[in-house]
Amino acid sequence: MKNIRIGKLATSSILIVMLLITQNFSLIAQTNTITQNNWKKIDLERFSFYVPPELKSLEAKGIDSEVWIYSSDNLEIIIDLGIYSRDSSDFKKEPSYQEKKIKIDGKKGIIFFFYNKHDKKNRPYYAAVHFPQIGKKGVKLSFFAACASPQEQQIARKIFTSIDFNRYSDKVKK
Numbered sequence: 001m002k003n004i005r006i007g008k009l010a011t012s013s014i015l016i017v018m019l020l021i022t023q024n025f026s027l028i029a030q031t032n033t034i035t036q037n038n039w040k041k042i043d044l045e046r047f048s049f050y051v052p053p054e055l056k057s058l059e060a061k062g063i064d065s066e067v068w069i070y071s072s073d074n075l076e077i078i079i080d081l082g083i084y085s086r087d088s089s090d091f092k093k094e095p096s097y098q099e100k101k102i103k104i105d106g107k108k109g110i111i112f113f114f115y116n117k118h119d120k121k122n123r124p125y126y127a128a129v130h131f132p133q134i135g136k137k138g139v140k141l142s143f144f145a146a147c148a149s150p151q152e153q154q155i156a157r158k159i160f161t162s163i164d165f166n167r168y169s170d171k172v173k174k
Contacts, residue, residue: 079141088112110129
């Protein structure tokens, strides 16, 4: 085997890069912890979830379903609960569309992400979760997030995974 000699400059460069990577991961972990620790709980009649404190409730009225909106400058969450709640089928042709089956608090759903090139509010990155059956009589639930960047898409994902269906009548009671 040959001995590989690394000069002092190369060794120093490698150490600096490793230090920067470590500090970057540490900063990301601290930011996520701080952000999630101060999130506020939204407790609706049939389910609850957590949102960052900068999201404010806006007035919303659905035609054939219950609708809630929470918004900030960079992120808007629209929640639709009803038998006609929108699923992922309308978005599958959008650029960079991705979907994955997911289970949140015992409910099966589909989480999906895409880029909306026609967005008019400077929130072209979308994240959504759709539950095709959360209760009796075909009740569906969708959370749609319009995001300013992929970072807000990840915040939306954290909001989605915080959903708790603890008040839904068909959940097994202990």
